[in-house]
Amino acid sequence: MKRPAHFPNLRHLRMFxxxxxxxxxxxxxxxxxxxxxxxxxxxxRLEEHYAVPLLTRKSGGSQPTREGNVLWQRxxxxxxxxxxxxMVASERAVAPTLSQSGHIVARLTASQLFAHVxxxxxxxxxxxAKADGISVSALHRAARDVESNLGYELYTKTPQGLAANRxxxxxxxxxxxxxxxxxxxxxxxxxSDGSLKGRxxxxxxxxxxxxxxxxxxxxxxxxxxxxxFVVLEGVYDTMLRALRSxxxxxxxxxxxxxxxxxDVTETYLFSDPYTIIAxxxxxxxxxxxxxxxxxxxxxxxxxxxTPVRNALNALFAGRQEGPRVRIEAPxxxxxxxxxxxxxxxxxxxxxxxxxxVKLGLLTPLRFHVSAxxxxxxxxMRSDWLPSRTQLLFLESFYEVLSEEIEGFVPxx
Numbered sequence: 465m466k467r468p469a470h471f472p473n474l475r476h477l478r479m480f481x482x483x484x485x486x487x488x489x490x491x492x493x494x495x496x497x498x499x500x501x502x503x504x505x506x507x508x509r510l511e512e513h514y515a516v517p518l519l520t521r522k523s524g525g526s527q528p529t530r531e532g533n534v535l536w537q538r539x540x541x542x543x544x545x546x547x548x549x550x551m552v553a554s555e556r557a558v559a560p561t562l563s564q565s566g567h568i569v570a571r572l573t574a575s576q577l578f579a580h581v582x583x584x585x586x587x588x589x590x591x592x593a594k595a596d597g598i599s600v601s602a603l604h605r606a607a608r609d610v611e612s613n614l615g616y617e618l619y620t621k622t623p624q625g626l627a628a629n630r631x632x633x634x635x636x637x638x639x640x641x642x643x644x645x646x647x648x649x650x651x652x653x654x655x656s657d658g659s660l661k662g663r664x665x666x667x668x669x670x671x672x673x674x675x676x677x678x679x680x681x682x683x684x685x686x687x688x689x690x691x692x693f694v695v696l697e698g699v700y701d702t703m704l705r706a707l708r709s710x711x712x713x714x715x716x717x718x719x720x721x722x723x724x725x726x727d728v729t730e731t732y733l734f735s736d737p738y739t740i741i742a743x744x745x746x747x748x749x750x751x752x753x754x755x756x757x758x759x760x761x762x763x764x765x766x767x768x769x770t771p772v773r774n775a776l777n778a779l780f781a782g783r784q785e786g787p788r789v790r791i792e793a794p795x796x797x798x799x800x801x802x803x804x805x806x807x808x809x810x811x812x813x814x815x816x817x818x819x820x821v822k823l824g825l826l827t828p829l830r831f832h833v834s835a836x837x838x839x840x841x842x843x844m845r846s847d848w849l850p851s852r853t854q855l856l857f858l859e860s861f862y863e864v865l866s867e868e869i870e871g872f873v874p875x876x
Contacts, residue, residue: 466596467578472572472646476506477539480518482538483507488525510535514653514835524561531656538649541849549638554616573611577639579617581608584636591624637709641845644710647850649859655852658869660688662853667696667703669717670796670816676868677716678862687860691853700770704728707843713854716861718771719841729846734869736813737837738775739828743803746827753831755779757807764791764802773834776811789806800826805842813838 483493487510490512505820511518518532530535554560560568582592582603585739589607593600604626611618618632628636648823651662664684668677681693696706700720706712708725719730740758742748748757758779765787766773780786791808793799800817804825811833820826842858850858 466582467574468647470513471574471578472510473506474572476510477646478543479503479506479541479569480510480532481536481543483519484528484532487527488744489521489524497723513718514650516656528806530824534656535649537849538645541622541847545638545645546662548574549635549642550614551630552636553638555615557615557831558749559804568613568615572610573606576606576610576613577643578752579603580628580632581636581643582618582638583607583626584633586844587623587627588622589619589626604803607870611806630811631763635674637875640710642706642710647830651850651853659690660853661690663694664691664854664857665696665711665713667698667706667712667715669703669715671698675863679868680857682755683860683864684857688853688856691856693696693857704843707845710845713844713848714858717840719799721839721844722770725842727846728843730841730843731875732839732841733865733875734872735837736815736840736842738772738811738815738833738835740831741803741810741812741817742808742829743806744824744827746807746809746829748809752870753829755783758787758809759785761788761807762790763787764793764799764808764810765789766794766799767792771838772811772813775833777834778835779811809840814864 468557479492479496479498479502482495483489486492486495489500489503489507493503498504507519507706514531514535516531517529519526520529520532530582539710546569547562550565550568551559551562553592576650579592583589586592590600591602593603594780596603607619607626614635616631618628618635619626620629621627648662655661666677677695681695685691693720696703696712698706700718703715703717704724707715708727715728719732747760751757763776765776776787776789791802796812796816799812800820802808803810804820810827814828815839817826817828820821821828862872865872866874
């Protein structure tokens with residue numbers, strides 16, 4: 465996550481949060497042990513930054529405006545996620561307490577947060593400095609300030625320079641999730657005039673080779689033209705990491721049961737049946753295929769442990785020898801390419817190859833795959849709070865699924 469050109473001062477956000485929680489500038493000043501004019505100035509800077517009124521000042525105190533409530537909610541989540549991250553990232557026998565983590569957060573700056581995230585993301589301080597366009601010494605100082613503040617080690621020396629250790633990587637993940645709250649707040653406040661703005665970050669697996677996701681994006685943009693989308697595509701493990709680090713808002717595609725991480729929640733949407741796929745003109749095309757026929761063929765498959773590989777292995781359950789898998793390919797696109805130019809077979813879901821079958825390039829063989837199908841769903845962080853923009857996309861996505869998938873019932 466690269467630092468935006470303009471990012472609010474964290475001290476100003478803390479002051480604003482305190483005013484909202486305590487109900488007045490005076491109470492916040494006493495609670496933070498700072499002068500009231502400093503808080504007044506901080507609120508003015510935030511209102512100037514967001515170009516919206518955040519507080520309604522009355523004789524009895526100060527109350528957040530409608531826009532102020534949006535920022536209040538996101539600020540509260542931002543600081544709570546930071547505190548949680550500091551507590552859970554520690555690998556010491558005695559981690560910082562809630563009170564201690566609060567004091568630590570109070571000393572953090574935005575520059576320090578982004579510096580630590582950058583070092584962890586790029587793999588070393590040298591690479592991070594080059595990518596961010598800042599001096600190595602400045603980045604080194606910011607990173608070490610974070611480590612000194614926390615009181616436990618975040619980095620290790622490698623031949624490539626300073627790099628985040630395991631605790632540092634986990635802390636960076638938590639920092640990214642927290643920072644996403646402030647970015648989302650800004651997007652929501654830009655849409656306070658009633659329009660919807662901002663970005664929807666989607667991690668996508670080779671879910672369904674159809675226009676479902678594209679239709680949902682187009683439908684969302686027709687309703688809110690100023691909404692932007694970033695779609696990441698990749699294998700499950702990579703996309704799950706993107707979701708859990710705040711690089712994606714949601715993960716759409718085959719789900720795992722149970723979820724592989726305790727901080728994500730899966731919602732089942734529909735089942736995509738498995739079938740055996742071959743190239744058009746394959747020697748087994750048009751025949752009633754037996755398990756012996758399948759055993760005589762070579763296969764291209766995903767790695768062990770994936771749902772589609774489990775479905776392939778289930779075909780040969782009880783036989784002395786399993787499928788002759790000659791090529792393991794994590795990419796569905798690569799699997800299709802291999803099938804088109806060989807007599808290899810693959811187990812894939814019906815919708816993954818719908819276009820190739822329609823074009824007459826691939827064909828399903830006449831053999832019933834009893835393993836059912838891929839469970840397709842949507843995975844989100846358990847504590848995720850979607851914005852209005854993200855909710856609009858989900859509404860459009862479920863609408864398209866209702867049109868494309870017979871019997872689909874949108875989740876509540």
